[in-house]
Amino acid sequence: MSTLQQGDDAAAAVAVAPRVTLASIEAKIAREEYAVFGDVLTVCVLHTVNGFTVTGESACASPKNFNAELGQKFARERAIAKLWGFEGYLLREQLYAAATV
Template sequence: MNDTEIEQEIQAKGLTAPRVTPGDVEAAIESEWYIRGSDAKADDFQPPVGAQNPLNQLTFCVLILRNGFTVTGESACASPENFDVALGRKIARQNAVAKIWPLLGFRLRDRLSDRISVPTMAAPEASD
């Protein structure tokens, strides 16, 4: 199941408590950047990237969130013949987006816990 199908099932079941939605995840993204592994700047000790270098089949996605935080995802193709730029970007983005869900879930849980009065243990009194 993808995120949209899961969201549809949640709505169909009438689960209406506060939660993170696919729309929340997408709204958290300010911009996205894609980098091919072969575009990386090598240090002085690395040979130039040749046509058969695995870096040519490596794609990174960097998502910059609205609060300035960044998450990354990557995709790598085992067989060079199967590499497709658009598919590599799609998979890398999907892997980056997967990292946003727990971040927004943590944020939501913080907000929910602020509304709940949690009893705290009193510090032991110092003895004279």
């Protein structure tokens, strides 16, 4: 289980109001791309269904420690964390608009 999933599960256990979920974020991802630079840096680009993109990065200090699978996992988690922030802002805006009607 990923740390993102663990955090989402913990938040769900105590949530009493609308919230952004990992599932709602995953549903908005249309495709993802990965690139490796210099055998140490992995970049993940998430493209959302509405055309927005976010990036996440992962790097190791030594090329000897490079692991493509882990690089992609960590870079993707960081991209999702960025997207989570945007989705949180959007939800807060929606809640604010609903309260001021």
